[in-house]
Amino acid sequence: MEKVSEKFLKHIEGTDGLFEIRIEVGSNIYRIFCCFDKGSLVVLFNAFQKKTQKTPKKEIEFAEQLKAEYFAAKK
Numbered sequence: 001m002e003k004v005s006e007k008f009l010k011h012i013e014g015t016d017g018l019f020e021i022r023i024e025v026g027s028n029i030y031r032i033f034c035c036f037d038k039g040s041l042v043v044l045f046n047a048f049q050k051k052t053q054k055t056p057k058k059e060i061e062f063a064e065q066l067k068a069e070y071f072a073a074k075k
Contacts, residue, residue, distance in 0.1 A: 012055070018063055020055065031055065033063035035070075043070055 012018045012033070021032040021044075032047040045066040048059050 012060060012063075015060065015064060018060070018067060031059075033059070033066075035067050037070075037074075043067075045070075 008022055010020050010022070012020055017035050019034050019036075021034055023030045023032070029050045030047060031050050033045040034042050035045075037043050045063045046059065048056075
């Protein structure tokens with residue numbers, strides 16, 4: 001199985017399985033939060049344009065909320 005470079009997909013420290021997809025378009029940097037469901041399904045959540053080095057805490061909290069809602073709706 002091939003691994004995706006951390007340049008493009010990185011685990012968010014301090015979370016339970018939340019990842020960040022990184023996309024660069026010109027000088028703009030975008031982030032999409034996601035998680036894996038059953039190992040191979042990638043579930044995308046919120047996205048935002050990153051303007052600083054640090055990921056805003058409110059964006060992480062929002063992604064965690066969406067992740068919890070996703071898995072609750074599956075039950």
